[in-house]
Amino acid sequence: MLKRYLLAPGPTQVPPEVLLAMATPIIHHRAPEFAELFGEVRKDLQWVFQTNNDVLMLASSGTGAMEGSVANFLSPGDKALCVNGGKFGERWGKICQAFGVQPIEIPVEWGHSVDPQQVADALKKDPSIKAVYVQASETSTGAAHDIKALADIVKPYEGTILVVDAITALGVFDIPTDAWGLDIVVAGSQKAFMLPPGLAFVSVSQKAWGLAEKSKNGAFYFNFKKERDSQRKNQTAYTPAVSMILGLKEVLRLMKTEGLPGMFARQGQLAHALRSAVEAAGLSLFPKGKASDALTVIAAPDGIDGQAVYKNLRVQYGITAAGGQDHLKGKIFRLSHMGYVDTFDVITAMAAVEMVLKGLGHPIQLGSGVAKAQALLMTPQ
Numbered sequence: 001m002l003k004r005y006l007l008a009p010g011p012t013q014v015p016p017e018v019l020l021a022m023a024t025p026i027i028h029h030r031a032p033e034f035a036e037l038f039g040e041v042r043k044d045l046q047w048v049f050q051t052n053n054d055v056l057m058l059a060s061s062g063t064g065a066m067e068g069s070v071a072n073f074l075s076p077g078d079k080a081l082c083v084n085g086g087k088f089g090e091r092w093g094k095i096c097q098a099f100g101v102q103p104i105e106i107p108v109e110w111g112h113s114v115d116p117q118q119v120a121d122a123l124k125k126d127p128s129i130k131a132v133y134v135q136a137s138e139t140s141t142g143a144a145h146d147i148k149a150l151a152d153i154v155k156p157y158e159g160t161i162l163v164v165d166a167i168t169a170l171g172v173f174d175i176p177t178d179a180w181g182l183d184i185v186v187a188g189s190q191k192a193f194m195l196p197p198g199l200a201f202v203s204v205s206q207k208a209w210g211l212a213e214k215s216k217n218g219a220f221y222f223n224f225k226k227e228r229d230s231q232r233k234n235q236t237a238y239t240p241a242v243s244m245i246l247g248l249k250e251v252l253r254l255m256k257t258e259g260l261p262g263m264f265a266r267q268g269q270l271a272h273a274l275r276s277a278v279e280a281a282g283l284s285l286f287p288k289g290k291a292s293d294a295l296t297v298i299a300a301p302d303g304i305d306g307q308a309v310y311k312n313l314r315v316q317y318g319i320t321a322a323g324g325q326d327h328l329k330g331k332i333f334r335l336s337h338m339g340y341v342d343t344f345d346v347i348t349a350m351a352a353v354e355m356v357l358k359g360l361g362h363p364i365q366l367g368s369g370v371a372k373a374q375a376l377l378m379t380p381q
């Protein structure tokens, strides 16, 4: 028997209470019970997003909300600045192209964080740019971008919005939507939200709604204005993912019990412990800029194939992690600690990495990283 451990940067583990909530009988989405449920989760989502803006809920993976964040606000021929520091940054550019929007890419070496000055310079050079698209946490490399600095740069441009893909950031570290003035923030269910894949969330500011009034792009299913008008009445335009929303209600209850500061502290502590453990075991972290607390990205040691590490974790020890993508394939492997994760997930991950690397012939001292994680995660007496 091989017991399974899900430590991939999405989908992530789902708490048993949430699985049970999703197993309860379906309620009809036009019945009053649904409107009551929907009103409650909408209010609590605003709490997680730290906003008074509309937070729309969509039946899609995260990319659906990313697509809608282009289609509903920009028009063909518009220009958008896309921070491209990895697989997900690259996606912003591709979505723009699909809607006739001209992406001006700011290439960032994978693993690095964008230099906010580059965004400032680009906007100064061309103030007609309608939107700046960025990731708060670039999951393909483990790097975080400085969203607060970017928000301060974009804010004075009245015709420009800042759109933040916070899919592996919201619920992991502090991204206060209103305090920082973020126009659009996107999140997804299967990452820090501890739910199965299938729901996306997106907050939209007044400034962004103003841009939506002028957009000439067509959107039908992901029509944010239509959703806004329905969702403000606690209805969705089309059939919602009712069971997922029942699960979301339970997730939000768990989140409120822990509180935002408690959640950020736990996630930060786990990330710090695993990063320190990796270094104590003589391994190198991949991110060169600020590391995201959602996941730990480890550079494969010289002579070791990162894909073999990822594969052996799964085949030998039942641990689903992730490898690298594109030119990072074989060079890195990734372990998530976002969402429903605690001390022993991190210790399990570290122990297995040591065992796999030793098995592959890398000179690593068993227990060297684990001991560091244990020391850092011990409950204070």
Ligand SMILES: *Cc1c(COP(=O)(O)O)cnc(C)c1O
Residues within 6 Å of the ligand: 010, 061, 062, 063, 064, 088, 135, 137, 138, 139, 165, 167, 168, 188, 191
């Ligand atoms: C997972 C993820 C997405 C969305 O991917 P989906 O497969 O559509 O849910 C987008 N951005 C980042 C940073 C992600 O980690």
